[in-house]
Structure formats: C-alpha cells, structure tokens
Amino acid sequence: QSALTQPASVSGSPGQSITISCAGTRSDVGGFNYVSWYQKHPGKAPKLMIYDVSNRPSGVSYRFSASKSGNTASLTISGLQAEDEGDYYCSSYTSNSTFYVFGTGTKVTVL
Amino acid sequence: QVQLQESGPGLVKPTQTLSLTCTVSGVSISSGGAYWSWIRQHPGKGLEWIGYIYYSGTTYYNPSLKSRLTISVDTSKNQFSLNLSSVTAADTAVYYCARRTRYADFDYWGQGTLVTVPS
Numbered sequence: 524q525s526a527l528t529q530p531a532s533v534s535g536s537p538g539q540s541i542t543i544s545c546a547g548t549r550s551d552v553g554g555f556n557y558v559s560w561y562q563k564h565p566g567k568a569p570k571l572m573i574y575d576v577s578n579r580p581s582g583v584s585y586r587f588s589a590s591k592s593g594n595t596a597s598l599t600i601s602g603l604q605a606e607d608e609g610d611y612y613c614s615s616y617t618s619n620s621t622f623y624v625f626g627t628g629t630k631v632t633v634l
Numbered sequence: 635q636v637q638l639q640e641s642g643p644g645l646v647k648p649t650q651t652l653s654l655t656c657t658v659s660g661v662s663i664s665s666g667g668a669y670w671s672w673i674r675q676h677p678g679k680g681l682e683w684i685g686y687i688y689y690s691g692t693t694y695y696n697p698s699l700k701s702r703l704t705i706s707v708d709t710s711k712n713q714f715s716l717n718l719s720s721v722t723a724a725d726t727a728v729y730y731c732a733r734r735t736r737y738a739d740f741d742y743w744g745q746g747t748l749v750t751v752p753s
Contacts, residue, residue, distance in 0.1 A: 555738070557737055557738035559739035559740075566745065567745060568742075568743040568745045569732075569743045571739055571740065571741050571742075574736060574738075575736070575737075575738075580741065612680070612681060614681070614739070614740075616737065622683060622696075623683040623738065625680050625682070625683070626680060628680055628681075
C-alpha cells in the first residue's frame, strides 16, 4: 500500500494562508469521506486537527480547514502563526487490507 | 483528559521480540467505544498503522505484520501491549499508541517511543 503523497515542505509568512495537499487514489481518499489530518511537533504527541474530511475536533482553531476533491484532500491554515510550524500528516481509510494509509508528511515553516 | 504513554525497551536485538506497553489514563479501556491502536514511524518516513484491539480482546492487524504481531489488553491495569517477534533492523521506528473512537481517525496519541534494532 503506497503512502498518500504530500509536498515535503510548505512555507508562509505570518498572517498568510497556506494549503497542504494529500493525493491518494479511488481506493482511499477518493473512495471514502474518512480523511484526517494530524499536526506533529518535535517530541510531542501527534494532534488530530481534522477528521472525516472537514470536521474540526473541539479545541482546534477555526484557522484550520480542510476539504476533498476527487482523490486529493487539502488542509488550509489561514492567518498563519509561529505555533503552526511543525509536521502535518494526512490519513485516509482504505479499502486495502491495511485499513489505514498515511501521508508522507509536510513540514510547515513560518517565515 | 485522556492520556496515553508508551513504555518499553529502547533497544532490541535482532531476532528477539519487541514488547511495548501503553498505559491509558483519563478513560477506562473497558468502557468500550474505542479501538486501542499501535502506529509506527520509521526514521525519515511516514506513519504505518500496525493494528488495534478492542477491550473485549478483538484484534485487527496490518497484514504485513500479522505473522509476527500480537496485541493484547489488560483492562485491570488499563493498559494494552504490543509484541512483535523476530525483529530486524527494518523494525526500527518510533512506536506510538493511539485511540480510535470514530471510524477512521485517531483522536489521542502517546508521545511515542523510539525502538532501535541494530543491524
């Protein structure tokens, strides 16, 4: 099962918006509304930011939004802040026997 | 506040069994409604789902690891465990435990523990 494809890095200035893509196939991203996004800071536990394509868990900033079109999901961070720096991973349910597939990860840098 | 914490040896010799435990606090595993999961990340690589267990003991494993994998639960200690046998250097990774309550996302994770298998 191949990982979902994400850009290795995305950067932006404070206050700007950035978008991270997550490309999959009809067997995962395109076939189910079960895409989630995670934020990872060094030495910290991954944090769920988005579930079921576009839903924010309680406590996650409204600046994080997400969507899906075809086989590609996207995470947008608006009003970029220094605390948003870190690694971001997408994940999807898959019809493959592995059940879940994760993205390759994107390093977000705030300039 | 739900918290998960991994524990276990950081170094395992080749051919031996990697054993990790995840201690859960803030919620009872036996209350149901959640699948308790293991996920790993190889150095410089993406995440890989290993498997999960329900409080009843029902397990689901990644087929690529199934022949070497056992996940168990101890509800009296509010812990669940991972045993991966016959390890090689390819099993070197940061191992995370996590909770799944909805269909396909993991809402709480441990900080992760690095396990190294020397080549």
